[in-house]
Amino acid sequence: MLIEISNTPRDYAWGSSTLIAGLEGRTPSGAPEAEVWFGDHPGSPALVHDGSDRTLDAWLSEHAAAAGVPARLPYLLKLLAAGAPLSIQVHPSKDQAVAGFAREEAAGVPREAGDRNYKDDNHKPEVIVALSDTFTALAGLRDLGATRRLLATLGESDGVRALRERLDATEPADALRAAIGWVLGEADVALVEQIIEAAASAESDEFAAESKLTRTLASAYPADPGIVVALLMNLVELRRGEAIFVPAGVLHAYVGGLGVEIMAASDNVLRGGLTPKHIDVAELLTLVDFRPAAPPVLAARDAGEGVELFAPGIPDFSLAHVTGAGTVDLDGVSIALSVDGEAVVTGASGTRVALAPGRAAVLTPDESPVAIAGGEVFVAMPGK
Structure with a gap:
């Protein structure tokens, strides 16, 4: 199956009032538009355009058994537009998340409490690829x-x-x-x-x-x-098409610019400043990797004509990048997101969808390989 999906921007205060609107070719709303989520995360699941008005989480639940795919995506794909700096953050490893979540559950800390550290038992590695001419970030300790x-x-x-x-x-x-x-x-x-x-x-x-x-x-x-x-952190200025990979323990903050972000499906964030929100200093210090290192730049590898792959080597996700035309072999349920030009996405069944910038489609594994022609498209999928 190959079906278009969409979502509306989230209005976090740090969001840009122009970057997402500019990518989509529409007049800015005047409000901050920080992120658009393309996934099944319950906080803002995408809408599936199959005439049913279902969200992607409900759609996956219905089709998972028949299609032989997981009922939940292991990743969340986003457009992220920072008009002001985000908070300094660190994410736990999988083991740290499991232990921390169990500890707070046992203590009876409400999951929506402002001082709760672990909202789930998963890690949250992430990759961001710059879409603006420059994307400024802080990543790792200098x-x-x-x-x-x-x-x-x-x-x-x-x-x-x-x-x-x-x-x-x-x-x-x-x-x-x-x-x-x-x-x-x-x-x-x-x-x-x-x-x-x-x-x-x-x-x-x-x-x-x-x-x-x-x-x-x-x-x-x-x-x-x-x-x-x-x-004390590395100041990184990415050029368009460049990426960083933020694994567990790496302090980071996105400062300004537009990017495509993909992350493991988790809400676990511990903050280390630039925020009025709760900071648990003692817990933060147990998670941070304090070893100084170069900025965690992630180079793409060639994956065929017109295709490069950002693959950090984790099971949660990888991100293919297609420019002009190319073919992508899908690993599991995938999401194709257009970011420039008019792109036509054609699955192995012959089903095709035309995607304008800022529009996306969900693809089940039986549509592999998928052919993409025109424009510029990112394809999110589970990793290896």
């Missing part, structure tokens, strides 16, 4: 030598000295754990403000982008300790 060079440009306030002291540990991971634990859990507000002010006004060719970002974050989240955490 090499400690570079961070020390950055701090050397910030002067000698009490706050800056206190941060440097915590970064003096011999082991980089221990130093970063101490620094982030202090910033989020112990630091006096006045010391945090001193660091932010110094970073916002610093003059450094090497770290000019970090200073500019500090000013942006300070405008959106005044005196938020997450701004100091951001100073």
Whole structure:
């Protein structure tokens, strides 16, 4: 089966008022449009255009047995449009999610409670591919030598000295754990403000982008300790078509731009700043991978003429990218999303759907291989 699906944008405050409308070729509504979900997640399941007015979760439940496919998708595909910075976040591993969810269930913490950490028992690795000319993100913790060079440009306030002291540990991971634990859990507000002010006004060719970002974050989240955490992270500027993969334990935040995002089907998010929401510092510190590393860029591999594949090597998802024309072998129930031009998607049965930018279709495995002609299309499917 090959059937068109659609959804409406979610109006989170950080959303852009123009990026999704621009992709879809319509007049902006004037409201923030942050994400469009293409999947069966109960928070916002897509609508199936088969005349029944069913949502994709209900459609899958009905057709799963007959089609021999799972009744739930292991992934969620999104358009994400950041007009303002999102919160700094980390996601648990599968084992951590299972243990944390069971612990909070046993303690009777309501699943919708604001201070609940684990909404389900799944991990939430994710990939985002830039659709705008640039997509800005924070991802992972920067090499400690570079961070020390950055701090050397910030002067000698009490706050800056206190941060440097915590970064003096011999082991980089221990130093970063101490620094982030202090910033989020112990630091006096006045010391945090001193660091932010110094970073916002610093003059450094090497770290000019970090200073500019500090000013942006300070405008959106005044005196938020997450701004100091951001100073310890890799600042990444993706070009269109480039991607990052965020596995469990990697601190990250999306700052600005339009992208296609795919993630494991989970709501488990622990925050580390740039938010008025609950931050459980102690639990956060148990999840974060404090080892400094290069930005987690995910290179696509060739998957045939006109096709590349973003495959992080996990069972939850992979993401094919078709430009112009190409054929994709499906692994399970898949979703094709058009992002540019008029694309025609044709399944093995001969069924075809024309997709304008921002429109999508669900495909069952019996439609494999699927041929795509015209435009630019992403195909989400289970991974290996």
